[in-house]
Amino acid sequence: MITTIIVFIIVFGIIVISHEFGHYYMAKKSGIMVREFSVGMGPKLVYYRKNNTTFTLRLLPLGGYVRMAGDADEDDEIKPGTPVSVQIGSDNKITSINTSNKHQLFNGIPVTVVKADLVDKLFIDGYENGDESELKHYVVDHDATIVENDGTEVQIAPRDVQFQSAKLPNRMLTNVAGVFNNFILAIIVYTILAFVQGGVAMTNNQVTVLPSNSVARDAGIKSGDKILSVDGTKTPDWNTLAMELQAKPDKKINVKVDRNSQQKTFTFKTKSQKSNGKKVGLIGISQGIDRSFTGKLFGGVTTTLSTAKTLLAALWSMVTGHFSLNDLGGPVAIFATTSQATKFGVDGVLRFLAFLSLNLAIINLIPIPGLDGGKLLLNIIEAIRKKPVSEQTETVITLIGFGFLMLLMILVTWNDISRYFLH
Incomplete structure (x- = not known):
């Protein structure tokens, strides 16, 4: 438990600092005053001032923020009689x-x-x-x-250094800089992981058959085979292949493979296991490994793009298909996943760090008020209208978005507690 708590704080801290530093750096470059750079939320523990910014460490390690001059929720007015x-x-x-x-x-x-x-x-x-x-x-x-x-x-926060005083392109870049940093962090960590592991998983449809407990091996599939389709659905890459197999737990499937330029078809039944509260199919295969230096060097980019594609597909399926709270995870789910990641040592923690950073980047791009994507949407509306949305309207939109996010967080947290600790 102590190890999990320490790893959780370190992982979450690295991701938060990386994200907020993106906002901080771009704001400073744009002439926007950053009044506070906070790691953590709630009551402050310590603070340090440098270059007109107060760097704060707060009690709850569940996030952080960069507070820029002119933020809508700021109130520096000193009332008469104070x-x-x-x-x-x-x-x-x-x-x-x-x-x-x-x-x-x-x-x-x-x-x-x-x-x-x-x-x-x-x-x-x-x-x-x-x-x-x-x-x-x-x-x-x-x-x-x-x-x-x-x-x-x-x-x-004088007017000339406030957020709204900066040029629109600079404000847009400031709003997405945190997301950009999380993508960069994922690439760096996945690259480190590639060298630590001695190779990088290939993103194509070439597979490695597991040595035991593999229905694919029992059916005749071999390492190096390329799986072309599952039940007639083409699987040109690992992500598509994984999603097709996961959607078919305990089902009989037809798998077409390419082996040395010859095509073969195998029919067998998948196995299943529980993942995030629901059954997923598996057949006992893993991605092929590229152990070349070039593969390792560029592995961070390829793995990040591949994982991002999977996350976007999952997000799209939630929007267009059947939505379930089990598809989402809050701090409780992240803590539980941290516990699982620590069991796999440094590799597991690095993989979890990169995945979580990428996850945060993609979620933050959703155009919901209160998220970076919502702020960017308001910037785009301003560019189209040739004038900013009124401060009152922006405040109302932000409050509605914030309220929605808080409600969703409460529901997700309670669902996570039920899922991981009450069942």
């Missing part, structure tokens, strides 16, 4: 504003705010030290910081 303390720099401009009771500014001047603007005009009007006989006007430095209620110090 007591704050401010720090004044050598040029008589405010360099830091403290709104938290948990954090004290060194040499902070107590001020009761009457009016403030931290976006456009950058000022605070208020009463110093409770003296209401004189209203003081303070100019706020463009690069000033604000200490929020939970004690986290972040940069203020």
Whole structure:
């Protein structure tokens, strides 16, 4: 259990950091201020500030986020009557504003705010030290910081460095940069795996017959054979072949193979096993292995493309066919799968890391508000309309999408608990 927890945190941490770093890097390149880069969710444990960004480690290792200036859910407005303390720099401009009771500014001047603007005009009007006989006007430095209620110090968000102030192409690239990084991470890990394993699985329809418990071997199929079709359905690659076989548990099938340019047909019954709560067919074969240096070097790309094709096909079948919660998995399912992956050592963990990174990339591209794909869709609508969707409309759409995702997450999590621990 301890090993599983450690591996889960490491794997999830690598994927989250890779994804969020994509957003962070592209935002910085686009002139968008990144106020916070958080690993984890919930209460903060520690934070560190560098280059106008606060890097935060939070308690729950279930995700992370990059908080950019101008995010729709941000509220930096300091309401009239709010007591704050401010720090004044050598040029008589405010360099830091403290709104938290948990954090004290060194040499902070107590001020009761009457009016403030931290976006456009950058000022605070208020009463110093409770003296209401004189209203003081303070100019706020463009690069000033604000200490929020939970004690986290972040940069203020002037208009010129906000997300919406960046050019549309830069905003689109920023929105998809996390997905791009997850694809790159999958390629790198699959390439490492190819060298660790001494080869890479071929994506064509050439198979290796397992030495035991193989109905394919018993029927006469041999390693090196290429399976051309299953029950008349052509199987030009491993993904198509695997899906055809998995869809036929405990069924009699006709398999046509190519052996040394000669075609043969075999008829036999598949076996079955449980996978994610449902029966899948299998015949005791595995993918052929390419052990050449070139095969290993480019194995990360070929495996990533092949796996992505399988995931997209599965996603499409969920949309067009019978949808089941068993087709989805949340943190509980990921934890359970981590436990299985650790049993296969480094190979299993690397394979799981690459698959999960690729899975996250594809899911994030779905055009649902709240996901990167939903944000990209709004960007495309803006490009077509020649003007952005109103802030109010975008907020409503995002809240609806977020609500849908939360409801789906609750249902998936409960289904995972029932599937893995109650049955």
